[in-house]
Amino acid sequence: MLDDMYSASRPYRIITVCTGNICRSPMAELMLREAFDAAGLADVVVVDSAGTTSYEVGRPIDPRAARKLSAHRIISESHVARVWRTDWFQDRDLILALDVDHYGWLQQAASQPADLEKIRMLRSFDPAAAGRNTLELGIDDPWYGGHRDFDATWDLIHAAIPGIVEFVRAAVAGKQDDSQQVRSTS
Numbered sequence: 001m002l003d004d005m006y007s008a009s010r011p012y013r014i015i016t017v018c019t020g021n022i023c024r025s026p027m028a029e030l031m032l033r034e035a036f037d038a039a040g041l042a043d044v045v046v047v048d049s050a051g052t053t054s055y056e057v058g059r060p061i062d063p064r065a066a067r068k069l070s071a072h073r074i075i076s077e078s079h080v081a082r083v084w085r086t087d088w089f090q091d092r093d094l095i096l097a098l099d100v101d102h103y104g105w106l107q108q109a110a111s112q113p114a115d116l117e118k119i120r121m122l123r124s125f126d127p128a129a130a131g132r133n134t135l136e137l138g139i140d141d142p143w144y145g146g147h148r149d150f151d152a153t154w155d156l157i158h159a160a161i162p163g164i165v166e167f168v169r170a171a172v173a174g175k176q177d178d179s180q181q182v183r184s185t186s
Contacts, residue, residue, distance in 0.1 A: 011046045012172055014094045014164075016122065017102050021051030021081035022062045023143050023150070024098040028122055028157045030074050035161045036168070044172055049079075050088070052105045056081040062143060068150045089115040093171070096122040096164070099138035123156060125163030 014032065018025035029049035036045045051057075060066075061079040069076045086109055089095070095118045097103035106119045123129045123137040139156045142149035 011044050012094075012168055012175075013092045014045065014047045014096060014168070015088060015092045016047070016049040016096045016098060017052060017084060017106060018049075018098040019051055019053055019102065019141060020056035020059075020143070021049055021083070022056045022059055023065045023141065024139055024153055024157075025049035025051065026061045026076065026079045026081075027065050027069060027150075027153060028096065028098060030069055030076055030079070031154075031157055031161060032164060034072075034074055035165050039165050039169065041165070041169065041172070045168055050082050050084040052084055052102055054083040057083050062150075064142070064147060064150045065153075067147070068154050072154075084109070086111070089118070092118060094164075094168070095119045098122055099141070100135055101138075103134065103138075122164070123160050125167060126156070126160040127163060128159060 016025040016028035026049050029047050032047045036042050059081045061076045066076045089110060095106060097106055097119060103119065103121055107116060110116045110119065121134055121137040123139065129137055139153055142153045
């Protein structure tokens, strides 16, 4: 049984971040939810998304992103774009930037050293991207392109998902181990 740190009352929280929250970050959010469900972690992991700008706030997911997700039986109709709030640094455990500009923006917005430790490039979890410079880990905005660009976005996100799932599984297990050690010494 997982400890109270990551349970229904305090799940492990992940947020994916892009520019407008209508293409990349909602795709990553929904793909991760599906992956955590398949991994049996849906009860202890919560994933959401946001944008660094308010350009698209209140709008649905881009139809091309919805089409790509739908082709993989992932429902996206309930997505509504929203903008990042700085108080989310405190209650998110992992903050995944989809491109280098989001990564830099999040680093500048972070007010605590602990906040900086939570920020990662999503593609840093892709084994094929291991050892690459952060500047090489971005996922270009597919909004400016066509269906092929959304296919490429899917592929890049998909390649990182197993690494994210394993990272979170280890984090949750580590918290469980820490909790059991604390409980055994009290």
